[in-house]
Amino acid sequence: MNNSKQLIDGALFIAIYMVLVFISLFVPFISMITILLVAVPFIIYSTRYGLRPSLIMLIGASLLTMLFATFVALPLPIIAGLGGIMIGLAIKQEASPYETWARGTIGFVAGILFAFVFSLMVLHINVIEEFNQQMDEIMALSKNILTEIGMGKEVDQQFNLLEQQLALYKQLVPFGVVAVSILLALVNQWVSYKFLNRLENKHLRFPKFRNLRFSTSIIWIYLLAMVVSVFQKDPNGTVFIAAQNIIMLVGLFLIIQGFSFIFFYAHQKNLSKAIPVIAIVVTVLFAPILITFIRLLGIIDIGFGLRDRMVKRH
Template sequence: MKDKHALISRALAIGILFIMLLLTLFTSFSLLTIWFLPIPLMYLAARFGWRTGLSGFAVSMLFLAAICWNLQALLPLFLLCMGTGMGVAIQKKKSAFATLLTGSLVNSAVLIIILAISVFLFNYNPIQSGVAYLTQSFNETIKELGPSLSAQNLVTIRQYKSTLSDLIYLAPSMLVLVSVFYALIIELISLPILRKLHVTVPRWVPFRNWQLPKSIVWVYLLVLIVRAGQLDGGQGTTLFNIVINFEYILQVLLAMQGFSFLFAFAHRRKLPLVVPILCSLLGFVLLEMIRILGIIDLGFDLRKRIAEKH
């Protein structure tokens, strides 16, 4: 009886996956279904083991190849690979962060393979094309606004131009962040659903308790020192590419630490949840201040000192 029930569950999961693939590829529901597409494979791998998960992935790839054999199939491929990897992590009783890491690594690997195929087989680099398009649009806008620009506007324009020129070198870190972002959203959506389906899933640590290693501060300081030595004539070198990507990722991590501190502070003071949320929304505008707050929190145990005073 149990075997029959398991067989029916697997067949239903595959059937739902096929329906969602059709809805994603051929209907206007794709903006909704892409966020649920990995869940059937996550369910198969988490509930019945990695062999069942891989079998489901193989069947879904055959179905995908039969109904769609063009660039439109890349997004479902990306999501199905991630769903299988994260489902295996859940089946192995990994933590929520380890599951997120697994999904992020799978995403990064798939994106790298797709990018390599695009560059080496089709001689098309989507990153370079995107930067070129942004630069062209920016230059056209500046020409139209030329006479009305103030001195302060010119300073902002120079900063924006510098950011545009750095985008081509930031491709690796942007790829990593995109991978983490997609894995995080999928995990936040899928874990409650899998729990309803009687799958044992990990639970998240509250955001207010997220804490980076203190060594991050020293690594960031070292990166800033090296970056300062690369300002003149270093652009485009291997060292420059490594440093600028490390700097970007570390800035994101330190900003996350700062946002986490806001939630921890509000929790200590028993403030309503809406207070840290509003402060976080404002913090996206003043991101440099949030990053500094994260550095202070790590370097001086700021939340621990507040806890002791409270």
């Protein structure tokens, strides 16, 4: 009976996955949402049945994807399956929400790396080189257009700065992979919590965002990476590129910590819940000016126990 139910559920969740895939591939507007949620069927199934049945489901989903969406689409079920199974197993093992999020991120990173290797080995397409080439072509085309209309001399200096920034962005592909994986894990985990709470009467939820606190070790990692990048003279060296990616990644966590403190401060002072939301919107709109302040706020909160001091004073 259990095996029968397991097979029926497997077929059902593969069908749900395939519907999400078809919508993502052929429905332009809704695809922006469904492409973020293709891992949800894997999460729910692996939460119920564990690793081995989930791997069988992944194989079945991969075969159907190749059958109906061609062999080129194979990375899609691998990314969704690895990320979803990692999240589902963590939920089954009753891991904390943030540990579950971390495991899901690792799963999605592994899936995206598989997609890169698949593109290189099977399709003979180097995704990173293609991205760099496209960026160079866009920059060259923009510069030629401005030169033809007589603005070349005025924008030469600005283009030199843009080219330096573009060179840095090319080196931040690892950070981009991790950042996308963090987002995918967060969205799929949150949606899966909603379904599992309704379908199986669970009580899964993330802790209050205002209570989020990262370990103080990330500050030392951030400072060490900054020191390493300062003393590295070769901007194309492996050590410098690794340090820059670490700075960006840890800096992202510090920004999240800074926003968490704003929510905590608003709660402590009994301010309107709209205030921290407005603060995030304003920061996004004026990111070049305000994002450094938010990151610094995160550093102070972690390193100097800012919220602990506020609680004692309160």
